[in-house]
Amino acid sequence: MRRLGLRSVAIFYLVAILLGPLAMVFYRAFEHGIHPLWSSLTDPNTIHAFRLTLEITAIAVPVNTIFGVVCALAIVRRRFPGAGIVNAIVDLPLALSPVVVGLMLFLLYGRSGWFGSWTSAHGVQVLFATPSMVIATIFVSLPFVAREVVPTLRELGDEQEQAAHTLGASGWQTFWRVTLPSIRWAVIYGVVLTTARCLGEYGAVAVVSGHIEGQTETATLRVQDYYENFNLTGAYGIAIVLAVISVLVLTAMTLLKPKESA
Amino acid sequence: MSIEVHNVSKRFGSFQALDDVSLDVDSGSLTALLGPSGSGKSTLLRIIAGLEHPDTGEVRLAGEDATVLAPQKRGVGFVFQHYAAFKHMTVRDNVAFGLKIRKQPKAEVRARVDELLELVQLQGFGHRYPAQLSGGQRQRMALARALAPRPKVLLLDEPFGALDARVRAELRVWLRRLHSETHTTTVFVTHDQEEAMEVADRVVVMNAGRVEQAAAPHDLYDAPANDFVMTFVGDAVRFDGQLVRPHELELTYDADETTREAQLDRIVHLGFETRCELTLDDGSPITVQMTREQAAELELAPGQIVLVRRPRVRVGGELPDVVG
DSSP: OHHHHHHHHHHHHHIIIIIHHHHHHHHHHTTTOHHHHHHHHTSHHHHHHHHHHHHHHHHHHHHHHHHHHHHHHHHHHOOSTTHHHHHHHHTHHHHSOHHHHHHHHHHHHSTTSTTHHHHHHTTOOOTTSHHHHHHHHHHHTSHHHHHHHHHHHHHHOSHHHHHHHHTTOOHHHHIIIIIHHHHHHHHHHHHHHHHHHHHHOOHHHHHHHOOOTTTTOOHHHHHHHHHHTTOHHHHHHHHHHHHHHHHHHHHHHHHHSOSOOO | OOEEEEEEEEEETTEEEEEEEEEEEOTTOEEEEEOOTTSSHHHHHHHHHTSSOOSEEEEEETTEEOTTOOGGGSOEEEEOTTOOOOTTSOHHHHHHHHHHHTTOOHHHHHHHHHHHHHHTTOTTOTTSOGGGSOHHHHHHHHHHHHHTTOOSEEEEESTTTTSOHHHHHHHHHHHHHHHHHHOOEEEEEESOHHHHHHHOSEEEEEETTEEEEEEOHHHHHHSOSSHHHHHHSSOOEEETTEEEOGGGOEEESOOOTTEEEEEEEEEEEETTEEEEEEEETTSOEEEEEEEHHHHHHHTOOTTOEEEEEOOSSOBTTBOOSSOO
């Protein structure tokens, strides 16, 4: 009885918070048939927004994957002083509101900011352009790989690496042949979470992008754009595409992951 | 390859793991580092392997200074207590690891791996993963992996510590035989005195970061350097302020100046041996060991009063040359 009660609470909660709204989005998108949905999605500015989101994701994910693995190794293996501080700082983007992140970048790269005067002197447009959006996205999606890899590395211990050293493997060989294969599922899971975060990022990007239609508008900003212009079908349509991409990535990972990763 | 350790000290925070330790291991020997946990034996082994670096002191391998040499360049094979198997590789890939790192030709690698799998009796297990092996099989795989690149020194850190008693006994015999075939200089760490005495030519007894005594097994037992070695290697009891072996004490009914009264609490029959647990007249417990025949002759019964006689000749913890 008690278990049944707990289960229904969990299911009710999921339906109310997650599945209900998602179903509503699907329903509303197709409310007026496929045609208005299709024309909203194939609008050149919408296509550009999707492409920009994918471009930013394609840069931010590899950067944060490499950084996350290096960071996790530094935190767990403690090969340098100050590893504890790094461990704390990695979580900062989770604690900061993305809008605050955007504002920080705005102040740094603005015309009178620390870096802004240097970049504009060298003719590089950071704010209201792709670079600032990439930086903002990297910042907010930074912790995921490290957060997944750190506990796995801890559990793994360093005996296998030491064994590899005594067998003649250099640090680099040990990383590629022993460490990375052992943490690969944590890395992949981190990559999936990072990708989802990058695709969905809104707040920080909204602040630094300038929100220029067809130029610095990402898919999530495009949703807002449609919504404010009463094109609800278009807004729901983009939302669906973003949701489907995320579900596909999650499903692909679940299918790829072996039942027992011994 | 000979190993020399000169005046090595190592500290972990406030814990002095090794305190001015010196040790010589002859080329081709089979040496045990024996001691209780925290005695520094594993740290010493890891320093020889290059997995730890000493704070002070020197390590020489084959006469060459190796104190700061990377573990990759020492030509040592290392076996860990918990196997350190590469879990994502098959048994065959585990064993081949050191050879592939050295970029040996594929045919040679295959031949060497086959040879080693046969040596550790794991033919037919080559395509399994470590998770599909028993503890004993995993440790044999780890041994094969360590031996594959033909190391000049084989170092084993509590190699049988995680295995059950029967597998331990098997692997001990097997290690002994392996050594007599290959004559690779071998050093293994253990906290089990029986294991050390049974397998090694030479036993180094360690305690609290220091070497207490390094000697052949029978010398450790017959001529322990101090009370620690006496109590750690073999049984010892205190009688009249002296440490003695339980079998050196004698039970008798004839009183003289070397005997003391005791009450017999319990008689334990251990096959060939009989162990008597007694309480001396001052209330301290003591154990006396004798053969079954001796016990039968005395017609002992629990609860009775008997006399304990200390060994005829033993001075200051040291046994004289001739033991009565």
